[in-house]
Amino acid sequence: MASGWTELPDDNEVLEQVYVKLENIGFRVGRRLAERYAPVGRRLTDTLDVVKFVCKDMWMVLFNRQVDNLKTNHRGIYVLQDNKFKWFLRMSSNHGGAAAARRAQPYTWLPCGIIRGVLDSFGVNAVVSPETLGLPQCTFQIKVVANE
Numbered sequence: 001m002a003s004g005w006t007e008l009p010d011d012n013e014v015l016e017q018v019y020v021k022l023e024n025i026g027f028r029v030g031r032r033l034a035e036r037y038a039p040v041g042r043r044l045t046d047t048l049d050v051v052k053f054v055c056k057d058m059w060m061v062l063f064n065r066q067v068d069n070l071k072t073n074h075r076g077i078y079v080l081q082d083n084k085f086k087w088f089l090r091m092s093s094n095h096g097g098a099a100a101a102r103r104a105q106p107y108t109w110l111p112c113g114i115i116r117g118v119l120d121s122f123g124v125n126a127v128v129s130p131e132t133l134g135l136p137q138c139t140f141q142i143k144v145v146a147n148e
Contacts, residue, residue, distance in 0.1 A: 019109050026113020030058075033114065034121035037061055047144055050122045051078045058118055062111070076144035080115075081137070087111075088136035101132040108138060115140060123147075 037057055044050045055067040059082070069081040087107045091100065108130030116128045125147055131139040 015106075018106065022106070022109040023113035023116070026110040026115075027117040027120070028113075029110075030114035030117020030119075031121045032117075033058060033061065034118040038121075044122050047076075047124050048072065048078075050119055050124050051080075051142065053122075054115055054118050055080055058114070062114070076146075078142040078144075080140045080142070082139075083137050085136050085138035088132070088138060091135055097134055100135050104132045104135055104138075105130065108132060108140070112140065115142065 038044070039053070044053055051070065051072075055070050059065065059067050063082070063086040065084075065086075067080045068083045069079075071079040071081075088104055091104055112128040112130055116126060119126045119128075119142070125145045127143045127145060129141045129143070131141065133139075
């Protein structure tokens, strides 16, 4: 293994267990970060304001920079794009784009949980999905789930 990457297990059940653990840890971290860095004297109630808080304030705390791009369809889907995702900056692979993106995927599970935890702390129930097409770029899609 000359590239220095840890090989991912082929067992989908093992990967799912790792995903759940990392995402849950991230969720708890996200809730705590939201408590610590929430705007003083102002409660964020609008979903777009909460997502902007994630893109600007929380990203700055986590990665010393803001998200490069935020897109929304104004119907509950938000896309956060980081063109130089800090955890991917020094990753490389001899196998090319698809293999590198596959190997980088587990590094997105913790941030997905953090995003979901921050959103949850402001009352926004959402599903967060990562996408890694070309390193070091990373995209996080947030789908807001209607509260029942």
